[in-house]
Amino acid sequence: MLLLRSLRLCLVPRTGSRPAGPLLLQPPQPWPTFHTGPWLYASASSKELLMKLRRKTGYSFVNCKKALETCGGDLKEAESWLHKQAQKEGWDKAVKLHGRKTKEGLIGLLQEGNTTVLVEVNCETDFVSRNSKFQQLVQQVAVGTLLHCQNLKDQLATYSKGFLNSTELSELRAGPDREGSLKDQLALAIGNLGENMILKRAAWVKVPSGFYVGSYVHGAMHSPSLHNLMLGKYGALVICETSEQKANLEDLGRRLGQHVVGMAPLSVGSLDDEPGGETETKMLSQPYLLDPSITLGQYVQPQGVSVVDFVRFECGESEEAAEAE
Numbered sequence: 001m002l003l004l005r006s007l008r009l010c011l012v013p014r015t016g017s018r019p020a021g022p023l024l025l026q027p028p029q030p031w032p033t034f035h036t037g038p039w040l041y042a043s044a045s046s047k048e049l050l051m052k053l054r055r056k057t058g059y060s061f062v063n064c065k066k067a068l069e070t071c072g073g074d075l076k077e078a079e080s081w082l083h084k085q086a087q088k089e090g091w092d093k094a095v096k097l098h099g100r101k102t103k104e105g106l107i108g109l110l111q112e113g114n115t116t117v118l119v120e121v122n123c124e125t126d127f128v129s130r131n132s133k134f135q136q137l138v139q140q141v142a143v144g145t146l147l148h149c150q151n152l153k154d155q156l157a158t159y160s161k162g163f164l165n166s167t168e169l170s171e172l173r174a175g176p177d178r179e180g181s182l183k184d185q186l187a188l189a190i191g192n193l194g195e196n197m198i199l200k201r202a203a204w205v206k207v208p209s210g211f212y213v214g215s216y217v218h219g220a221m222h223s224p225s226l227h228n229l230m231l232g233k234y235g236a237l238v239i240c241e242t243s244e245q246k247a248n249l250e251d252l253g254r255r256l257g258q259h260v261v262g263m264a265p266l267s268v269g270s271l272d273d274e275p276g277g278e279t280e281t282k283m284l285s286q287p288y289l290l291d292p293s294i295t296l297g298q299y300v301q302p303q304g305v306s307v308v309d310f311v312r313f314e315c316g317e318s319e320e321a322a323e324a325e
Contacts, residue, residue, distance in 0.1 A: 046073070053078055083188075100196040103316040104129050107235035109217050110142040111228060114156075116213045117145040118235050118313050119169075120200040128195050132224060135231060137189040139223050141199055144172040144182050149204040156208035159239050161309060164202040203311045205237055212305070214238040214253020218261050236260035239309040252303055259289040259296055260312050268307055271297045283307065 046068070053064045053075060063085070067078035105122035106129050119141045121134075128134050145164065154160060164172075170183035182199055190197055205213055218234035238256040242249065260283065269282025275295050280286045284297035284307065291299065300307055 049073060049075055053082075098196065100124055102196055102198050105197075105200075105315050106135065106138050106231045107217060107233060107313050107315050108138040108142040108223075109215055109230045109232075109235045109237075110146055110226070111213070111215060112146060112150075114208070115146060115149050115204065115206050116215060116237055117142055117149060117202060117204045118237055118311055119145055119202040120313050120315060121197065122200050122316065123193070123197045124195040128193050131193060133189060133192055134197075135223060136225070137185060137197070138231060139226050139229055140174055140185050141169065141182055141202065142229055143175045143226075145169070145202040145204060147176065148172050149206060152206075154206070156206060159205060159207045159211050159309070161203070161205050161239070161311070164204075166199055166201065169199045169202050201313075203237070203313070205239060205311070207239065210241060210243070211308075212240045212242055212249050212253060214240060214249075214256045216254050216257025216261055218258075233315045234261045235313045237311040238307060240305040241308050242305040244304070248303075249305075252305065255290065256296075256300070256307065256310075259283070259286070260310050262289045263287075263296075264312060264314075265310070268309060269297075271301060273297075283310065 049068055050061065050064055053068065054061060056079065063082060064078070067082045067085075068075075071077035071081055102122035102124055104124060104126045105120065108117075108119045108121070110117050110119075119138065121138045121141055123129055123134060148164075149162070170181065170186065172182050174180055174182055174185050186197060186199055207213055214237070215230075216236050216238075217230040217232035219232045220230045221232065223229035223231060236257040238253060238260060240249075240253065240256070263283075263286050265283035265286055266281040267283065269284045271284055273282055273285040275285050275287070276282065278287065284295065284300070286296050288294050288296045288299045296307075
């Protein structure tokens with residue numbers, strides 16, 4: 001009885017505490033809420049900037065996020081900050097990897113107008129040489145060499161040929177739409193790919209009217225972003241003099257380039273030289289690669305052109321062999 005009385009007292013409201021009437025159960029009050037509109041908008045905007053910076057630069061999400069935070073969300077400044085950081089890290093890694101052997105890589109051959117360039121960039125493994133970022137570096141070196149050659153002021157009465165060693169090549173501009181030099185691009189590639197690399201050498205040829213440059217790259221593949229750049233392990237340029245532009249010059253130039261790559265001559269020689277057989281080092285006296293029953297001179301003579309010079313690059317060949325050629 002005392003228990004029931006106590007329960008009644010608890011259920012019956014005290015006088016003055018609330019108006020008389022049936023007892024209404026109140027729904028539970030929700031937790032305090034905050035207005036999230038601006039935060040969600042800022043988050044969506046930040047994600048969009050992050051994705052845009054990631055697509056444009058190729059750097060990781062973590063680095064892109066840090067760049068945007070450091071630069072207050074300014075996309076252009078964030079991109080510049082990323083490049084500077086990558087440059088610094090790349091140079092640090094280049095110093096650590098310096099001295100490791102670089103026997104692999106690619107030859108790049110680029111022709112535009114009356115100018116042709118041949119470049120060699122080396123790395124440690126064939127696996128990296130097939131990477132698109134490494135191929136992009138070879139492209140930058142070829143374009144930088146081509147621009148350097150085109151900017152040379154000369155009046156061509158005959159052909160001109162030049163070479164650039166590793167140091168000279170490194171100091172060239174990276175291209176019309178890039179800041180810095182080729183050595184800066186080299187550091188970036190080393191930082192990205194984690195292998196030692198070198199810009200080994202380049203050759204360029206400019207010809208006036210009446211000359212033609214035949215070209216060949218062994219195992220050639222086109223650059224993914226520059227259609228007239230060929231990449232491979234061997235490359236050759238053959239400079240010919242011709243009195244008239246013939247329809248088959250491109251095919252003839254390719255065949256002459258094949259011969260230079262395959263037979264590795266050391267000089268051109270002349271049509272009057274006696275054939276020397278398989279050990280012959282003069283180009284015109286060598287057995288023609290595609291028809292050993294005749295010499296290259298015998299193949300060329302009826303074509304109406306004269307071979308006057310050539311350049312041959314073999315990827316990874318020794319410095320002594322490169323200097324000899």
